[in-house]
Amino acid sequence: MKTLLPAVILGMLLGAGLMLAVPRDAPPRTLTPDGPEAPPVEQTAPDRDFSWREPSGGRVESPDRATTSFPAGTAVLRIGDGLRFGEDHALPGAEGEEVDLLCLDIHDGVSIRCPQGGETALLPLARPGGSPAPLWSYDLLFNAPAEHSKEIVLLRLKAAESESGVCFVRSRDGRSFKVVIAALHSNPHALKRSVKVLYSEVPSVPGGGVVPIPGGVGSSRVEEERAVAIRKLFEAPSEIHPSYGYSHRMKKRDFVTLGKIPESLDITGRGAYLLPEALSSTVKLGVFGLLYLEGGMTGEGRVELDSQSNVVVEGEMAGTIKCGSGYIRIQGDLTGTVISSGTVVIDGDLLGTLELSGIPQVLIRGTVRDPTTAIRGNGIPHIFIGGYTPRSQVVSFPDQSGIWSLSLAQSDIPAGKHRGISFWSQVVVGDEIWKTLLR
Numbered sequence: 001m002k003t004l005l006p007a008v009i010l011g012m013l014l015g016a017g018l019m020l021a022v023p024r025d026a027p028p029r030t031l032t033p034d035g036p037e038a039p040p041v042e043q044t045a046p047d048r049d050f051s052w053r054e055p056s057g058g059r060v061e062s063p064d065r066a067t068t069s070f071p072a073g074t075a076v077l078r079i080g081d082g083l084r085f086g087e088d089h090a091l092p093g094a095e096g097e098e099v100d101l102l103c104l105d106i107h108d109g110v111s112i113r114c115p116q117g118g119e120t121a122l123l124p125l126a127r128p129g130g131s132p133a134p135l136w137s138y139d140l141l142f143n144a145p146a147e148h149s150k151e152i153v154l155l156r157l158k159a160a161e162s163e164s165g166v167c168f169v170r171s172r173d174g175r176s177f178k179v180v181i182a183a184l185h186s187n188p189h190a191l192k193r194s195v196k197v198l199y200s201e202v203p204s205v206p207g208g209g210v211v212p213i214p215g216g217v218g219s220s221r222v223e224e225e226r227a228v229a230i231r232k233l234f235e236a237p238s239e240i241h242p243s244y245g246y247s248h249r250m251k252k253r254d255f256v257t258l259g260k261i262p263e264s265l266d267i268t269g270r271g272a273y274l275l276p277e278a279l280s281s282t283v284k285l286g287v288f289g290l291l292y293l294e295g296g297m298t299g300e301g302r303v304e305l306d307s308q309s310n311v312v313v314e315g316e317m318a319g320t321i322k323c324g325s326g327y328i329r330i331q332g333d334l335t336g337t338v339i340s341s342g343t344v345v346i347d348g349d350l351l352g353t354l355e356l357s358g359i360p361q362v363l364i365r366g367t368v369r370d371p372t373t374a375i376r377g378n379g380i381p382h383i384f385i386g387g388y389t390p391r392s393q394v395v396s397f398p399d400q401s402g403i404w405s406l407s408l409a410q411s412d413i414p415a416g417k418h419r420g421i422s423f424w425s426q427v428v429v430g431d432e433i434w435k436t437l438l439r
Helices: 005-023 132-140 223-233
Strands: 041-044 058-060 074-078 080-083 099-108 111-124 150-156 163-170 176-186 195-201 255-259 265-268 272-274 284-286 290-295 302-305 310-314 321-323 328-332 339-340 343-346 354-355 361-364 375-377 382-388 407-411 417-420 426-429
Touching: 074 080, 074 099, 099 176, 111 176, 132 176, 150 176, 176 417, 223 255, 223 272, 255 343, 255 361, 290 302, 302 310, 328 339, 339 343
Parallel strands: 255 272, 265 284, 272 290, 284 302, 290 310, 302 321, 310 328, 321 339, 328 343, 339 354, 343 361, 354 375, 361 382, 382 407, 407 426
Antiparallel strands: 041 058, 041 176, 074 195, 080 099, 099 111, 111 150, 111 163, 163 176, 176 195, 417 426
């Protein structure tokens, strides 16, 4: 008993000391699966910087929620807020038909619904010094495209490929406004995020909406009605099982008219481009790109396509096209050289050279003028020829390595499937698919 009493007293003294050592007003810690909850932060859009460098966009502590009113030409929006251009307050929970734009989401950028239509402001294809900050492009833009065909547009804090980070929104009374992010307040809770935007009215003109950067290649947007007709040229006949990647998203690309092409132009963006003049220099097209050479290609012209990119040449192709698994269409005679492992369609005659590899599909709607020099390569090619091709021409193709198949619309070889003719693994004459391939 004498030993127990001092131990109890000592324990009581130690407990009191620990209670005094711990501050009673210490705030509780909120934990998340990844540790303590991160404080809200604000990312400010880059200032107008004429050095052409993309500022880093540092983050700072967020101020309290902005007041309910804001100056003309600006707006502070949260997810679900609507805005009528010219008003000094947002409309939380507004229906789309009641407003000019509706804030759908705020994350790395801002998704905006445009009930009357919207568009993205484009950057020129090639631009000196890299991509300007969106606020820089906002200042340079003085017009909008005539058509506003998108229901949802995305505002970005930084330019991405051909998109400037600025968008255009059609108002309920038919006017066009350019819109850009001035600051973005981030928060782990989506409904506590907010964005400050700037907006200003600009006139709509055909081909407008491209940032006019001096020295940039790409000056105007192709009108939608014409773009629809151009996009159809990139659709290969399904009967020849195309091996290229013309996706649903690519079918909706906005086409931009290119200006004067320099000696060499490297296109890295996944865009769609139209060149009205004959190409006499070198163009390199990145992955998933579309290039329409409306003016054809001279002997000095050269196009190099990355994987899954596509090119259409109007009229004669006298230059060189090199691609992997993309799609090439020549709406005339091929007098130059095509190097491909993808899908090739020649609407005219083959007078030049095809160098094939892989598993290419080649449709020649005309004739092959000189079989001894026209086609060479290896792999498993399938060649379709729509013009009259006699047996003498079939056997005059030089032997090639691999497994080669030949389909002829017309020949003095009897209709049907044949084996053992020269090096061809199979020759098919008069197949049913020619009823559609020659339309």
